[in-house]
Amino acid sequence: MDDADIIPIGTHGAAGRGAGAKPSxxxxxxxxxxxxxxxxxxxxxxxxxxxxxxxxxxxxxxxxxxxxxxxxxxxxxxxxxxxxxxxxxxxxxxxxxxxxxxxxxxxxxxxxxxxxxxxxxxxxxxxxxxxxxxxxxxxxxxxxxxRITGEFEIDDYGFDPELTQRLLMTTARPLAEKWFRVEVRGVENIPTTGGALIVSNHSGTVPLDAVMTMFEVQERTGRHLRPLGADLVFRLPFVSTIARRGGVTLACQEDAERMLNGGELVGVWPEGFKGIGKPFAERYKLQRFGRGGFVSAAMRTGVPIIPVSVVGAEEIYPLVGNVPSLARLFGLPYVPITPFFPLLGPLGLVPLPSKWIIEFGEPIRTDEYDPSAAEDPLTIFEVTDQVRETIQQTLYQLLMRRRSVFG
Amino acid sequence: MTQAGKVVLVTGVSRDLGRRFARNLADDPAVANVIGVDVTPPEGDLGAVSFVRADLRNPVVAKLLVRERVDTVVHMSVVATPGGMGSRASMKEANVIGTMQLLGACQRSPDVRRVVVKSTTTVYGASHRDPSMFTEEMGPKVMPRSGYSRDALEIEGYVRGFARRRPDVSVAMLRAANVIGPGVDSPIAQYFRLPVVPTVLGFDPRLQFVHEHDLTGALRHAVLTDVAGTFNLAGDGVLLLSQAIRRLGRAGLPVPSFALAAVGSAMRGVGRSEFASDLVNFLIYGRGVDTTRLRDEFGYTPRYTTQQAFCDFASSVDMPPGVPGLAVAEPLLAGLEHALTRTPDVPVRAGGELDG
Known part of the structure; x- marks a missing residue:
């Protein structure tokens, strides 16, 4: 058999349909x-x-x-x-x-x-x-x-560092560097060893702020940020799988303390769905910080609390409406309507390229409190308020610094 | 009757794990006599164990305890599937009423000093509100309404009641994770022996296993020592369902959760009851338990990790012929990797270590 020579197809004449009597x-x-x-x-x-x-x-x-x-x-x-x-x-x-x-x-x-x-x-x-x-x-x-033979390692929480590194971080990088142009301040406030609790504001309809914070922490300190997620996350198919692989665990006292005792860097967004699903008109207004469970977890384990303020996430999907009946039907906290979603369909899922600033604040020490303070509601509320105020004030300052939403 | 050692009564010896444990225990020098009790005769060799065919709900057991001057009772006849018993109702009857009667008999007997109950981590249930690792003092986040986990929960309640009424008897309860190993025939082992393993679409639960040797080892430790309390028993670490299936070299078949029971049952050609709701929930949410107390207080360290236990099981499972799987691509990738790493001017460690 002779060598076959390659013949280019369809470049030398008008495109023929090849359906008629005459070949194309x-x-x-x-x-x-x-x-x-x-x-x-x-x-x-x-x-x-x-x-x-x-x-x-x-x-x-x-x-x-x-x-x-x-x-x-x-x-x-x-x-x-x-x-x-x-x-x-x-x-x-x-x-x-x-x-x-x-x-x-x-x-x-x-x-x-x-x-x-x-x-x-x-x-x-x-x-x-x-x-x-x-x-x-x-x-x-x-x-x-x-991956094929299943011979990768996961920890007790289902965290898969290799996959997170390869997939999650690789996809987050262009988003953080090119799309949102994230500016990070105060990285030196993140301890390089030992447990710490990172507490951040929550916004943006879709928890991209958590992904970006995870990425930046990993990028700048080499440590994995382990987020605490609402139980809804673990009820949803696919979401739960990705979340566990990415290092998320349930936001409950047991898991938070177990992780902090294990010396992990734990991230918590105490506003929860109240923060992430708030209307655009209320942007940068911190919601209630729950019962302060994160503070008692930090106190019991004696780890510092690092307040984090994220500016920019509020504008990625401006939430202008909600469909409560649909949300109830699917058991979701809200079904978002943004200026572009569902109007533009899948195109509406593209986040707006707002300019982001993430500031890691000075650590708030909890190891100086009495061990019994973790059971004292007043102390808990006091510290919770302190963290909340710090984040709120920093948000205002950062907003003043930012030239424009898309600057 | 002079006693040189312990007289142990073991329930549930007709099934493989119980039979082997009883046989193993009879060989121990510290144990004088082992009496095995079950409704059906054991299928294999019981060795030095004397077998008594009796239902736990029968007063024979109470008489036996007194006559033989039994000082240690090991209760392991709580079953997860109706099996030969027929219906779910008779399974519940045998599990719960059987345990009640046995504990009642123990309470009457003046000789019993030690009661060991093999429970299960199924008592923690499986739900989306579960913590990553259950410790012994936690309960289920969502109460099971029926099935094996409900039985186990009720049984544990009776055991705690017994421990309160007879404070002179030291009661140990071992909550074992899914037992696995080459000789195990449990619902989860049968599940992994399916040619194509149905999974729940979009979920990849964390599973924990305990090797059969560790189960018998821990029970034996419980018989020979005197530590009271409840202890989780599981191999170290967790395994994702997807990992487990790939280690078996099989293909997973993701189906919606409501179809899992139907698909699984159809594949095995058995009734729906074999694919109970607690197994379905387990395959959605998974479960992990903390074994710190087992090591520190109880004093037993499992020899097999979850991974090792599963690999030992996997090596006993025959590959189904002609089942397509990702495994087909594996030799090709192995060849390519080998080729790339062997190129002389590129220094790469053989394992293809990741360096970020």
Whole structure:
């Protein structure tokens, strides 16, 4: 069998539909000038053609013996590219063996040209990973393999650091750096070791502020922020899976204390749905801080509370309306209406590119309180108020600093 | 009757775990005699255990306790599935009334000094309001209305009542996570033996297992020591359902939660009751328990982690032939990774360690 030469399709004339009596230009080109030899049509059998690549050109059009051509078709894609520019050349013998062995495996679909896939894969890897592609690709493949065999590690809460790093942080990075242009202040207030409780305001209809805070903390301190989430999070399919993998656990006294005792950096958004689902008109007005359960957790474990103020998240999805009946139907706290959602459909899901500032405030120490203070409602309320006031004041200051919403 | 060692009565010896535990215990030098009780005769060899065929709801057991001067009672006949008993009602009857009668008999007997009850972590239930790790003093966040978890909860109530009435008897209750191992035939083991494992769409619960050896080891420790209290028993760490299925080399089949019971039952060709609601909830929300107290107070450290226990189980499960799974891609990826890491001018550790 001769080398097959690639014929470009559909670039030399008007596009023909190929449905009439006269074949299209592309079809004529395919025949390579031998049209008049009354060529039998190539079999229109989807199984025979390799998937995702051009159908290999049958050079001797009009040759008798259709069944032989069929057999060739299955063998051709594997054999032919090796003679031309061999994409496998870069790999050593072991690799080639592995690939070919994989190709020979029983139950494999016939005719998938592994060599071409490898070539495409190599180019893609170079494109994505740059010069160091071999090492990085190897890491990536190792990652994929661990996913397939299930040999990755998770902690007791279901946190999967590897997946968080690879997927969550990679998707959050462009959002934080390019879209919201997050400015971070006061990173030095985050302790580098030991437990601490990060308390932040909550806004934005969708908890993107939590994702951004997680990203920035990870990026700037190398520590994972472990958020506490409402029980609703764990009731929703998919959301619960992603949340657990990302390190979220239920916002309850037991989990908060367990994590803080374990020396984790725990994040809490005490406003909860009251904060995140508040109307746009009430932006930057802190909602009630619950019963102050987070303060007693911090006091019992003696960890510092770090007040965090996030400016910018309020404007990403301005909440102008709510559909309470729908919300009740699905058991959700609210069903948002923004100026663009559901008006523009999926396009309305794109957050507005507001300018963000995240400020980590000075730690509030709790280890100086008496151990019994954690049971004293008045002390708890006092500290809760102190944290709340700090965040509120910082929010006002940051708003003054910000030139404009999208600046 | 002179006693050189303990006389132990073990209930539920007809099932595999109970039988092996009783047999194992009979070989211990500190134990003089082991009496096994169950309604059906055990299928395997009981060794030095003397078997008495009796229903726990029968006064025979009370007489037996007195006649044989039993000083230790190990109750492990609380079952999760009706199995041969037929209906759910008779299962509840055997579980709850059986336990009540047994405890009543223990209360009457002057010789009983130690009662060990094998309970289950199912008493904590499974819901979206669960903490990540249950400790012994926590209860279920959502009360189970029926099924195995309800039975276990009621049984625990009776056991606590007994402990109050007979303060001279030291009562230990072991809440075991799902027992797994090559020889285990439990609802969860059957579930993982399905050719395609149905899962709940959008949920990936954390599971915890305890190896059968650790269960018998802990029960044995309970018989030979005198620590009273309730203790969680589980292997270290947790395993995600998706991880477990992949370690088995199988494919998961995500279905909506309401269809899980139907799909699971259809696959196994059994009645719906085998796929009880507490199992469905467990497969949605999962469960984790804290075993600090087991180590520190009770004094037993499980030999197998959750992962090791599951891997031991997985090695005993035959791969179903011709089931498509992601495992097909694994050798190809392995080959590629090998090739890339072996390229001489690129120094990479063989494991493909991640460095961020």
């Amino acid at each position: 230009k592309a079809a004529r080109d395919l025949l390579g000038g031998q049209r008049r030899a009354a060529a039998p049509r190539p079999p229109r059998d989807a199984d025979v053609h390799p998937i995702g690549v051009e159908p290999p050109v049958q050079q001797p059009v009009g040759q008798p013996g259709e069944s032989e051509a069929d057999a060739d078709l299955a063998a051709a894609p594997v054999a032919s590219p090796t003679s031309a520019a061999d994409p496998l050349a870069g790999l050593d013998a072991a690799a080639r063996e592995a690939i070919e062995a994989a190709d020979r495996r029983p139950g494999k679909r016939p005719g998938i040209p592994v060599a071409e896939i490898v070539e495409a894969f190599t180019h893609a890897a170079m494109e994505v990973f740059g010069d160091d592609w071999e090492r990085k690709t190897a890491h990536f493949i190792a990652f994929l393999r661990r």
